[in-house]
Amino acid sequence: MNCTIMFYVVLLSLISRVLTEKYAPYTEEQFQLWLDDWNQLTHAEMHLITKIFWSDEIASDDEIDVLESEFATKFYDEYTEQSKLIVQSIMLSRWRLYTNLTLINKKNYEKSIMLSANFSQEKLRELKKFDWRSFKDSNLKRAFLRAVIVIGDSGISDSQRVHKWKQIKSDMNTMYTTSKIIYKNKTLSLEPNLTSVFQSNRNYTFLRTMWKLWRDSSGKKLAKLYPEYINLSNEAVKDYDFKDYGEYSRSSFETNNLPDDLDEIYSQLEGLYKLLHRYVRKKLGEIYKLKNTGLLPAHILGDLWAQQWHNIFEDIKPYKNKTLLDVTSKMREKNMAPRDLFLIAEEFYTSLGLDPLPETFWNNSLFEKPNDGREVNCHASAWDFYDGKDFRIKMCTTVSMNDMFVVHHEMGHIQYYMNYKHQPFHFKEGANPGFHEALGDLMTLSVMTPGHLYKIKLIDELVEDEEQDINFLLFMALRNIAFAPFSLAVEKWRWSVFSGNTTPDNYNLDWWKFRCKYQGLVPPVDRFQDDFDPGSKYHIAAGVPYDRYFVSLILKFQFHETLCKASNHKGPLFKCDIYQSKEAGKKLKHMMEKGSSESWNKVLYEFTDGKTDKLDPSAMLEYFKPLHEWLLKQDLSENEWNxxxxxxxxxxxxxxxxxxxxxxxxxxxxxxxxxxxxxxxxx
Structure with a gap:
């Protein structure tokens, strides 16, 4: 039988006090301390302890389990109430910083982070006194598991080193978000300047210059900070038996085999990706006269990080005479403002029977980059302030088709927040980190269909034939299939760094090893040891794990397949639009309401009507099956990636x-x- 250390401490304390009372009478102060402790016990606890020490009866295992459970529940309830207040304070100070990047706001945010770190350290010490893995109450056991995942990185005992770790994370984030480049006496920021450049400009040499300048002004500045960040991150989780911080971050998925699972899934997608790569290389080779090396330069794929390639769709689409899929010009013709994109997205979700957004959302969110001189963090994000009422989006929105999809994605997070707001504190999150990302991106699979764009009057004519279908599927593959190896490469690099397999001297070399191995990409210019190209990506600078994005990519097609079935869709999966389906909305709402109160495998099994409780790329492969078959028929030379x-x-x-x-x-x-x-x- 397992009992908690805390339980033993209480018993030993009482024994000590009984003996003290017998052989050396209590002082008034000692008696008051004993009385205070005694009065904090429940009647059941008082009865059981009395039974153990002052009765001839022997307490049963069940009675001791009850006492243990009551102690644990009391601790957890107090802890979550305190946690909620601390997190609310952090979110408010973070919001103030990210929407106004001043030194004062940065210091206030760092203060709130340090208060949280001290609190987490204290609670982690208390939490470790419980043998929670042996709890009989499954709900309480899961609550402790989620708590461990949240505060398991609070193992640094030296307060100065804790402060140093938090300071480095804050500094890297600030360095990234305030990075700018100077080009021909013009100052260009990431949003919207550089993002727009890579979306629309096709000048090979100019893009190469912009690519290098961004990495010089962002990632390179982080290079000296990153090794210490890694060391402190690993130190932060050492007390909870994690080998390194990478293993700790993977614990959110509640599996020991995540790396192997992701490798197995990607092996099923790799053939389609390599076909897509060969097609893109052939088309870009015709435009840029590329060398016959089998690889692609990373700067000409319509994105600063070459993570998604849909911005070059118009340059490489196979059927030029078919309907233009990019509706940006149509949106601007209609004189849409950024706020209109949020109204369109809200109407999509309410058409499923989901709740409209609260007034606080519209009053408190940041929809556009301010023109009052404030520096802001423009990375699109959804925010939950943990009071059940305040939900926001921060985004420097432009009127474009791409941003319309991003808005639908971020609003998916908001809907998730709103639907699990009734859950206990540590269950107010996705069933696993990939669920949250998948929920947002799931909607874009409907919103991007020509049929949906026609319904909301963003295309004038709906043309459906095989050539149009291939165009559409190619566009979607450039967004989704191209993203799979990127997300895997980023996280493989992170894991390798945390484990020590990649040392600081090899940060950049190994980054490109992974990028070349998985994506078939190389940098446009030479990269050296003192470059730090990983740091030019927000998630590396901000310490955000990237495995969630690969997982979400697989999940969203599984979700889409299930909801299309619920909406009684007939026909190919890629043509399904769940818009206005109350049945799909009902099923989705039921899943979101669970938060992380149940294991993600169980949630997925129920959601898919018992089809599977695992990540499964079959729905994704089914979605792209017509494109896969079409690519196999094309004359695509097969060059090795050397x-x-x-x-x-x-x-x-x-x-x-x-x-x-x-x-x-x-x-x-x-x-x-x-x-x-x-x-x-x-x-």
Whole structure:
């Protein structure tokens, strides 16, 4: 039988006091302390302790379990009430900082973070006194599990080192969000300047310049801070038996096999991705006269990080005479404002029978980049202030089709928050981190269909034929299939860094090893040891795990398939639009209401009507099946990805795509000849 350490402490304390009372009478102060402790016990606890120490009866295991459970419940209830107040304070100070990046707001935010860190340390010590894994009450056991996941990174005992860790995280975030580049005496920020440049500009040399300047102004600045951030992150989880911070962050998925699971899933998608890569390479090769290396330069794919490629769709689409899928011009014709995109998204969700947004959302959210001189963090995000009423979105919205999809995504988070607001504090989150991301992106699978865009009058004519279908599926593949290896590469790199397999000297080299291995991409220019290209991505600078995005990619197609069935959709999965389906909304609402109160496997099993309790890419493959078959029929040359041609391990250099390929091959030949000459002279 397992009892908590806390239980033993209470018993030993009482024994000590009984003996003290017998052999050395209590002082008045000692008696008052004893009385205070005694009065805090419940009647059941008083009865049981009296029975154990002052009765001939022997307490049963069940009675001790009841007492243990009551102690644990009391601790948890007090802890969650305190946690809620602290988190609310953090969210408010973070919001003030992110919507007005001043030194005062930064210091106030850091103060709230330190208060939270001290509180978490104290509660972690108390929580570890419970043998919660042996609790009989499954709900209480799960509550403690979620609490451990939330505060399990509070293991740094030295307050100065805690402060240092929090300070580094805050500094990296601020460095990233305030990064700007100077080009021809013009100051350009990430949002909206650089993002727009990569979406619309097709000048190869200009994009290469912008690509390098952004990495020089963002990631490179973080390079000296990152190793200490990694060391402190690992130290923060050492007291809870995690090997490193990567293992700790994976614990949110409640499985020991996440890396293997993700590898297995990607192995099923890899064939389709490589076909897509070959198609894109062929089309871009015709435009830019690319070298025949099988790889792609990372700066010409319509995105600053080459994570999604849909912005180059118009340049490479197979059927040029078909309806334009990008409705940005139509939206601007209608004189839409950023707020209108949020109204469109809200109407989509309410058409499913879900609740409209509260007035506080419209009053408190940030929809546009301010023009009052404030520096803001423009990374789109949804916010829950944990009071059941205050939900917000922060986004520097532009009137574009892409931002319309982002708004639907962020509003998916808000709907999730609103639907699990009744749950206890530690269950106010997605069933796993991927669920939250999947819920938002799920809606874009409906919103992006030509049929839906026609319904909401953003395209004038609905043309449905095989060529139009292939165009649409290619567009969707550039958003989704292209994203799969990127998300995996980013997280593989993070795990490798936390585990120590990737050392600071090799941060950048290994980043491009993973990017080349999974995506078939190389940088456009040479990258050196003192470059830190990972830091040019927000999630690396902000310490946000990226495995959730890969998981969400798979889940959203599983969700889509289930909701399409609930809405009684007939026909190919890629044409399904759940708009206005109350049955789909009812099913979705039931899942969201659970929060993380049940394991994600159980939630998924129930949601899919017993089809599966695991991540399964079959729905995604079914969605893209017509495109897959079409790509197989195209004349696509199959060139190997010779990543080693670009990786100079000896000198810790990643050669750029535009470094003269022939000269590097010549250098290798010269080295070989020199070796042969030396060998010849020896013999």
């Amino acid at each position: 990543c080693n041609d670009y990786l100079d391990l000896k000198n810790n250099i990643v050669h750029g795509y535009d470094t003269n390929f022939a000269s590097r091959q010549t250098s290798k030949l010269i080295e070989m000849l020199a070796f042969l000459i030396v060998l010849f002279n020896i013999f």
